[in-house]
Amino acid sequence: MPIDAHPDPERALAALREELLARPDLPDFASRATQPVFGEGPVGAALFILGEQPGDEEDISGRPFVGPAGRLLDRALIQAGLDRGQAYVTNAVKHFKFTPTGKRRLHQSPDAGDITYYRPFLAREIAAVAPRLVVAMGASALLAATGRKLPVLKTRGQVVPGLTGPPVFATIHPSYMLRLPDPDAQAEAFQGFVADLLAARGQAG
Numbered sequence: 001m002p003i004d005a006h007p008d009p010e011r012a013l014a015a016l017r018e019e020l021l022a023r024p025d026l027p028d029f030a031s032r033a034t035q036p037v038f039g040e041g042p043v044g045a046a047l048f049i050l051g052e053q054p055g056d057e058e059d060i061s062g063r064p065f066v067g068p069a070g071r072l073l074d075r076a077l078i079q080a081g082l083d084r085g086q087a088y089v090t091n092a093v094k095h096f097k098f099t100p101t102g103k104r105r106l107h108q109s110p111d112a113g114d115i116t117y118y119r120p121f122l123a124r125e126i127a128a129v130a131p132r133l134v135v136a137m138g139a140s141a142l143l144a145a146t147g148r149k150l151p152v153l154k155t156r157g158q159v160v161p162g163l164t165g166p167p168v169f170a171t172i173h174p175s176y177m178l179r180l181p182d183p184d185a186q187a188e189a190f191q192g193f194v195a196d197l198l199a200a201r202g203q204a205g
């Protein structure tokens with residue numbers, strides 16, 4: 001066991017969940033979400049893959065990255081030779097923030113205050129999992145993990161210091177690729193994402 005490993009990480013994660021469920025001061029949007037969505041994966045995973053917040057499908061299922069962005073992430077992980085089951089996958093913000101528009105629930109980006117609110121939970125989640133590297137996908141994850149507003153497209157592929165604990169590898173968010181209108185641009189972005197994951201895999205050893 002590494003010297004600074006948590007004595008009982010599974011218990012620490014379970015306590016974190018209970019604490020978040022019981023919080024009286026959650027942001028307003030949390031009360032409109034179906035449930036909080038916690039991280040998934042083994043403690044001690046070398047890679048801690050960090051997204052922004054649960055989306056519509058994640059909110060309903062209670063699991064991170066199971067919707068369209070998750071399917072793209074899964075494909076990229078496979079192409080990079082990574083097994084999702086061996087990584088820890090989670091989000092900076094644990095509740096789905098959305099605008100109700102008729103039948104659809106329209107994703108709303110979390111603001112800096114939302115990220116600050118959930119950061120102590122993220123810090124404790126990172127401490128319990130004790131990964132070698134945090135892979136921050138997109139601006140919100142990068143802000144949550146580093147405490148700095150870094151430009152994703154300029155920082156991607158680089159390792160930057162984490163606010164707490166392990167270093168942070170910056171990359172794009174899979175949803176960014178889904179929003180690109182041109183299929184060629186999408187394919188190119190996907191290959192770049194795979195290359196980033198390969199580099200992260202190399203960094204994590």
Ligand code: URA
Binds near residue numbers: 053067091
């Ligand atoms: N986008 C995220 O950032 N996280 C998810 O879990 C799903 C979509």
